[in-house]
Amino acid sequence: MFETGIFKTAALKFRLLSGNRIASVSKLGSAVFGRLAFALLLVAATFASFNVTSARAESLKLVATTSIVGDVVRSIAADRASVTILMGPGVDPHLYRQTQADIAAMAQADAVFWNGLYLEAQLEEFLKRLEQRTNVIAIAEAVPSEFLIEHPDYPGRYDPHVWMDPQLWRHAVLATRDALILLDPAGEEVFTANAELYLAGLDELAAYADTVLASVADEQRVLISAHDAFSYFGRAYDFEVLGIQGISTESEAGLKHIADLVDVIVERRIGAVFVETSVSDRSIRSLLEGVAARGLSVPIGGELYSDALGAPGSYEGTWIGMIDSNVTTITRALGGTAPASGMNGHLSAS
Numbered sequence: 001m002f003e004t005g006i007f008k009t010a011a012l013k014f015r016l017l018s019g020n021r022i023a024s025v026s027k028l029g030s031a032v033f034g035r036l037a038f039a040l041l042l043v044a045a046t047f048a049s050f051n052v053t054s055a056r057a058e059s060l061k062l063v064a065t066t067s068i069v070g071d072v073v074r075s076i077a078a079d080r081a082s083v084t085i086l087m088g089p090g091v092d093p094h095l096y097r098q099t100q101a102d103i104a105a106m107a108q109a110d111a112v113f114w115n116g117l118y119l120e121a122q123l124e125e126f127l128k129r130l131e132q133r134t135n136v137i138a139i140a141e142a143v144p145s146e147f148l149i150e151h152p153d154y155p156g157r158y159d160p161h162v163w164m165d166p167q168l169w170r171h172a173v174l175a176t177r178d179a180l181i182l183l184d185p186a187g188e189e190v191f192t193a194n195a196e197l198y199l200a201g202l203d204e205l206a207a208y209a210d211t212v213l214a215s216v217a218d219e220q221r222v223l224i225s226a227h228d229a230f231s232y233f234g235r236a237y238d239f240e241v242l243g244i245q246g247i248s249t250e251s252e253a254g255l256k257h258i259a260d261l262v263d264v265i266v267e268r269r270i271g272a273v274f275v276e277t278s279v280s281d282r283s284i285r286s287l288l289e290g291v292a293a294r295g296l297s298v299p300i301g302g303e304l305y306s307d308a309l310g311a312p313g314s315y316e317g318t319w320i321g322m323i324d325s326n327v328t329t330i331t332r333a334l335g336g337t338a339p340a341s342g343m344n345g346h347l348s349a350s
Ligand code: ZN
Pocket: 094, 161, 227, 228, 229, 247, 248, 249, 306, 307
């Protein structure tokens, strides 16, 4: 019985790591040892640690790091899993550190789903260690690297904000589905159907975004917000994106950089700038003061969801609602045409 459990876990881990469709492979590990050797190493590690439990088909215990990752996992796993989400609304994943309760939840989970690509920078070391004991799946790392944008400050690393482009997020959805099927094969039909539903919503959202964002005039296609979370959005929809802070929120915006942005706003008569729900708006305020000192005023075009969803249970508390809200807010603030209540009339009236 005990041995069977260990064997099942080892087999699962092997399949998770060796299957092409899955995104859980540690890049460092595969680079150093080769994919197969690394998988075998982990199998050996599993045999050595006797407190690893096998996945139970009845109800999986899962942990998701961010609310965005949690939305995908919950939507696809539905009632075949209980999902604990570590970071709630407004929490900044670049700075978040695990609590004692988080560590307990992750240690007891059948699998931990995270974004990866160095988004959860402070959790990375812990998750890399946890990977030796349980299933740890970085869903954003399922996006093929040719579609990733290089991190400007860290050579060899990528911008982690892939959920901003629905066509990229599709890969994360499929990776989540595939990981769940490996964890709970009896749920395959449910997971497949739920993933199809999720992707149908994604397709509808992508079509809506294409249509309404196309109504923003060429000279207004500039997105200025607190940090560089929107590079994938900008590439997908042809917007120039200027963040006050870098890709991570760890660095303080330099005064010189703010002065440069003031020049851009004044010279190009940018229609609006945006604040973000999970980042302090202090830097945006100092930008607006700089613009005011030049005798102009630029409005705050609204609040964008960058690295966290809105309140649980609300439409904005889903990934689709989050992107719908962003697309609608950006379009309207920069002079384009979009319904105030968004794609399907679900956005709360602002
Ligand atoms: Zn971010």
